[in-house]
Amino acid sequence: MIKVGVVGGTGYTGVELLRLLAQHPEVEIEAITSRGEAGTVVSDLFPSLRGHIDLTFSDPAQAPLERCDLVFFATPNGVAMKQAGPLLDAGVRVIDLAADFRIRDVAEWERWYGMKHASPELVAEAVYGLPEINREAIRGARLVANPGCYPTAVQLAALPLVEAGVVDLDHLIADAASGVSGAGRKADVHGLFAEVSDSFKAYAVPGHRHLPEIRQGLSAAAGRSVGLTFVPHLAPMIRGIHATIYARLVAQADVRRIYEERYRGEPFVDLMPEGSHPDTRSVRASNLCRIALHRPQGGDTLVVLSVIDNLVKGAAGQAVQNMNLMLGFGESEGIAQVPVLP
Amino acid sequence: MIKVGVVGGTGYTGVELLRLLAQHPEVEIEAITSRGEAGTVVSDLFPSLRGHIDLTFSDPAQAPLERCDLVFFATPNGVAMKQAGPLLDAGVRVIDLAADFRIRDVAEWERWYGMKHASPELVAEAVYGLPEINREAIRGARLVANPGCYPTAVQLAALPLVEAGVVDLDHLIADAASGVSGAGRKADVHGLFAEVSDSFKAYAVPGHRHLPEIRQGLSAAAGRSVGLTFVPHLAPMIRGIHATIYARLVAQADVRRIYEERYRGEPFVDLMPEGSHPDTRSVRASNLCRIALHRPQGGDTLVVLSVIDNLVKGAAGQAVQNMNLMLGFGESEGIAQVPVLP
C-alpha cells in the first residue's frame, strides 16, 4: 500500500478527497493535518466519514509527511508554495489542489492572487494536472498543479475547437454557473443558505482568478494568445459546474467529429448524443465531464455545454486521477463511482 | 371600483395575478374561471389567498366576463386567440399573459407554437405590453400582449445598446437562467423537486419560443434584423430570471450614460451602481428589473446583467402595470411592493 498525506483536510475539497481516498484500493492515508483542528478526530468534524477514516487531524508541524509517497495540499492559496519544496526534496510527490503552481507567469500569478510567490522555481517544474492535455507529463511529474474547477469545465469544453483552430480565437465567451461548495467551507455571510438559496447572480465579472488560468490553457492549445470573456455565476446548489461556451465558427468544420477524435478513449470525458443538454446532477459525486454540442439555428455561433462536479473532476477526483497517473495505478482506480442521481 | 376577470387562474401566473389584484386599491375581481377547477373555492386550491380572495372558480362558459372592464388571460397558449374576440366586441379590454398575440408575423408564430392562429386580425391590433417601449400605445390599447419572462429580462437589458446602435447587431448573445416556476404548474416529471433541485442545465438550445419574440423586439429597436443566440438554463430556484447579455462594442460610446438616459424616470427599471452584480432575490416578489453594466478587462465585449421576478415583471406584475396604463390608474398602483429578502 502506498502512503499518502493530506495537508489541510477541513474544507470541502479535503473531505471529498478523504471520501475518495478511503475507497481507493491502493492507498493508505498516513496523516491528515489541520492547524485549526489538530487533535480533533476527523470523523467528529465529518460524521460522514465515521467507520471509514479512523484518524485524528495532526499538527502540520508534527505530521510525518516525509514518510508519505505522495502528499496532497487541500489548503488555501499560498500554503503549498511554502511547504512543497522540503517535501519534494525528501522524495515525496506533491499535488497542490490550490492555485499556487497553476500559472506559469509568476508575475501574473502575483497580480491575481495578491501575494508574492515563495517558490517561483517550482512553478517552472510543476505540471498542470489536466490529464486530457498533459497525461504523459503528469506520469513523470514530482509536482502537479491540480486545475481549478471552472478551468477544468471550460477547457475541456473549448479545447477541441481551439486546437482545431476553427473558431474566432479573439472573442471566446465562457459563461458558467457553479454550486456554492466552490466557495469553500469558511465562515462568510455571503455563503449562508439564506443568502444564496432561491437566488442566482453573476459575480466577479470584472475579473475572476480562474480567467488567467483558462486563458493560459487555451492559449497554449491555440499556439497564440486567445481572447476570452469569462462570467461565473452562483447557483443555489451544493455541487456542480455548468459551462456554456459561445464560439464563432470561422472555418468549415465537422465539429462533432473534432470532439469525437479529441476525446476518444478518454475515461472521464463523455461526449453526449446530439441534441443533449447535460445537467450537473448527471455527474454528481463522480469524476466525469459530460459535453454536448449545439449550433443553434444553423448559425455561425457554436454553443458547447459542459458539466462537472466541482469537488470531483473539478478538485479531489482529478487529484486522485493525477495521483493514479503519477504512481502508475489504473487511471480510474478509486474514482469510477456511478454518479448519484437523484 | 373597476371590475376585472381572470381566465385560467390555476397556474403560477394566475395565483400571482390574484395576489396582486387582491391588494390593488382600484379593482374588484368579478370572476376567476377554470375548466378543471370549476366549483372549487379559490383559497382551497391556494391557501395563501385565504381571507384575501373570497371567490369560487367558475366555468368559463358561465362566467360573467362581459360584465368586466378588463379580462386577463392566464391560460395556456392558444386559448386567448379564440376567446378574446367576443370580449373585445363586448367592449371589454383584454390582456393576454400567454403568447397568442406577441409575434406580429403570424406564420412565424404558427411555426414556433405549432398551431394555426385563430385570430390573425387581432395580432395586428394587439399592442406588445412592454411599457418601457410602448407606454403610450398601451394606454390606448384594447388588446395587450403581455411579454414573456425571458423577453422582458433580455430586452430591457439589451434595448439601450441596440437602439443606440453601438454594438455588433449580428452576434448578440443572451444567456439566461430561470427559476422553475417559469415552466408552470403542471404535472410533469421534469419539474419535480427531485429532478431539478441541486442541479443546473441548459435547455432548448436549438430554439426556444422566446427567441423570435426577443428578436422581433430587438429588431424593431434596431430598425433592422438582429442576430441573436439565446440559451436558457434551468436553475434550482422557484422564482427569478437572470440574463447575461454579451455584445461586442463597435463604436465609441458612454454606455452607462446611454442606459441612464434611456431609463430615466422608469418606475420599474433600476440601473445599479458601477460594479454591481444584482441577484434575483433582490427583486423577488416585486415588479422591478435591475440592470448592471460591465466591460471586463476593458475589452470590446460588454456584459449586461439583468434580473426580474419571472412571475411579476415577467408575467403578472407587468400585466397589472399594463392594466394600470390602460385604465388610467397610477402606473405603480398595486405593484409597488418591496422585494422579499431573504
Add this chain to the structure above:
Amino acid sequence: MIKVGVVGGTGYTGVELLRLLAQHPEVEIEAITSRGEAGTVVSDLFPSLRGHIDLTFSDPAQAPLERCDLVFFATPNGVAMKQAGPLLDAGVRVIDLAADFRIRDVAEWERWYGMKHASPELVAEAVYGLPEINREAIRGARLVANPGCYPTAVQLAALPLVEAGVVDLDHLIADAASGVSGAGRKADVHGLFAEVSDSFKAYAVPGHRHLPEIRQGLSAAAGRSVGLTFVPHLAPMIRGIHATIYARLVAQADVRRIYEERYRGEPFVDLMPEGSHPDTRSVRASNLCRIALHRPQGGDTLVVLSVIDNLVKGAAGQAVQNMNLMLGFGESEGIAQVPVLP
C-alpha cells in the same frame, strides 16, 4: 407621521422590519443604527430596499433615537437591556425583538442566556408581546418583549388546549422545524448553504433557549407549571416555522370548537378546515399563523399543526403588530400583505 427608529438593522429581522415599515402608511423611519455598518447606505447592504429606504446606517451613539416615538431593537440578546432604559426615560416606547425582556424569572433568564441581566426592573414592567394573549396590556405598554419565533408558533398552537385544561399538562411535546434565516445573518460555517441544503437535523435537543419562554407562556395559561419536551429541527428553507404539537386528551372536549372560540376575530390566526395540512409557504412573507387540528385514528393523542413565517409573525411582523397596538393604529396596518406563493 409617527417617527420610529431601528437599532441594529443589519440582520434578517432588521431587513424584514425595514421592508414592513417602508410600506406602513403611518410611520416614518427616523434612524437605523449599526455599529459595524455605520456610514453604509442601507440599500447598498440590502439592494432589495433600493428606492424604498433612503437612509444610511448611523452610529448608535449618534443616532437621534430620543426623537423617535418608538424604537425597535433588532439587536443580539443583551443589547436592549442596556439601552432601553434611557429611551424609556426620554418618553420613547420600546419593542425588543431579542430575548432580553421575555423571561420574567431573571435568574432563569441569566441561566439560559449566560449573562447577567442589566435591567431586572424593566423585566417586571415589560409586556410579553403576543397580542393573542396580551392585547390590552400591549396597548398600554411602554416596553414590549417581542416573542421568539418558535414560542409564537408553539404557543398559538397549544394555548387553547392548555387554557381549556383538557390535555395532560405534564407531557406536552412540541416538535418544530425552522428555516435557516432563524439563525440570523452571521458568518458561521453551520449556516452555509453547502452545510444545510439537502439535509435535515434536530438541534439543541438537550435544551433550547426558547424552551423556558414557551413553558412560561403555557404555564401562565394553565395556571400551573406544565411539562414540555421541545425539539427544534433545521430544515433547508429560508423562511418558515412548522410546529407539530402532541398532547394527550384527558377530558371530553370538542377540540375544534375550543379553537374556534379562542381565535374568533383574531386577525392573524387562521384555523384551517378539517383535514388540513398547512405548509409554511402558505404564510410566506405574511403575518399569519395557520393552525390545523388532527386526532389520528381517533386515539387520545391530539396533533396540532401550526405554521408561521419566522421573520414576520415570528419577529418583524409581530413587532409591527405590537407597534400598531401601542400607537393606536389599526392592528393590521402595514402587515396585511398576501403571502407570496409559490
Add this chain to the structure above:
Amino acid sequence: MIKVGVVGGTGYTGVELLRLLAQHPEVEIEAITSRGEAGTVVSDLFPSLRGHIDLTFSDPAQAPLERCDLVFFATPNGVAMKQAGPLLDAGVRVIDLAADFRIRDVAEWERWYGMKHASPELVAEAVYGLPEINREAIRGARLVANPGCYPTAVQLAALPLVEAGVVDLDHLIADAASGVSGAGRKADVHGLFAEVSDSFKAYAVPGHRHLPEIRQGLSAAAGRSVGLTFVPHLAPMIRGIHATIYARLVAQADVRRIYEERYRGEPFVDLMPEGSHPDTRSVRASNLCRIALHRPQGGDTLVVLSVIDNLVKGAAGQAVQNMNLMLGFGESEGIAQVPVLP
C-alpha cells in the same frame, strides 16, 4: 456471476438500485423491464448511468426473468403480488421493494392499500427484510418484503426500547421528515419544485400507509400491541429521512447500553456519541442508519433521533443487503460506499 433482474426500473428506487448493482462485484444485470419505456436505452433515461449500464428497458412480458437467480420488483404497489408467484415457481428468488408482502394481516393490507391481494399465500411465506431483526430468516428466504423507508428509520430507532420494555408502549410518537424523492418519480403537481421548495408541511396525519407496517414491527418486538402516533412531514430536500421518536420511560434503564448491546456488530447501524444530532446528509447515498439518544432536562421523555437515506437503507441499499444475505455474499458487498458530503 449471479444474474439479477429488475422489474420496473424507471423510478427513483429503480435508478438507485441500478447505481448500486452496477458497482456490485458479484452480480450481473440480466434485464431491466418497464412497460412504459420498453425499447428505451436505460442511460438515455438516466444519463448518470452512461458507461455503467449498457442495457435497454425490455417489455415485462418478453424479459428473460426466469433465467435470473434473483429478481427485484421496483414497481408500484400491486405488481409484485401478481408476478412473484411464477418466478418463485421457476426457482427465482424475489425481493419486492414495494409494499405487497410487508403486512402479514392481509385484510389490514387491503384496507390501507385499497385493493384485493392477489397472493395471500405468499404473504405468509414472505420474510420482512429488515436484517437487524430477521437476518437468519432472510438468508433462507425465497421471497423478501423490503421494508418501507419510514418503517426502517422508525423501527431501527425504537426497537431497542420496545424490546427492552422500558417505555410506555401505548403512546409512542414517531415524528418524521422525508425528502421528496420518497414520493417517487411520477408526474404530480404536488411534487413540483415550485410546490415543495422553501416550504415544510406535515401530511397524511390521519393515517399513512407506513403506520400499520411500523406498528406490526414494533408490536412483534414488544410481544404485544403497541400504540403509535406517526406524523410524516415533507422537507425540501431530495434524499433523507429523519425520525424523531418520543417515548416515555416507565422503568429504570441504562438506555445507551441497551442500544449498544442491541446494535453491536451491526454493519449499517451507527450509534452516535452522546449529545449528537445526526443530519441526513451524513448518510447521503449510503446504506447507514445513524442513531442518537437524548433525555432532555433529565425528564422521563426519551428522544431518539435516527437518519437514513430513504433511497438506500430505506429502499435500494437495503434490498441489496437482503440480496447479499440471500445469496451468501458478504453483507456489505457493493453497499459500503462512503456517504457523499457535502
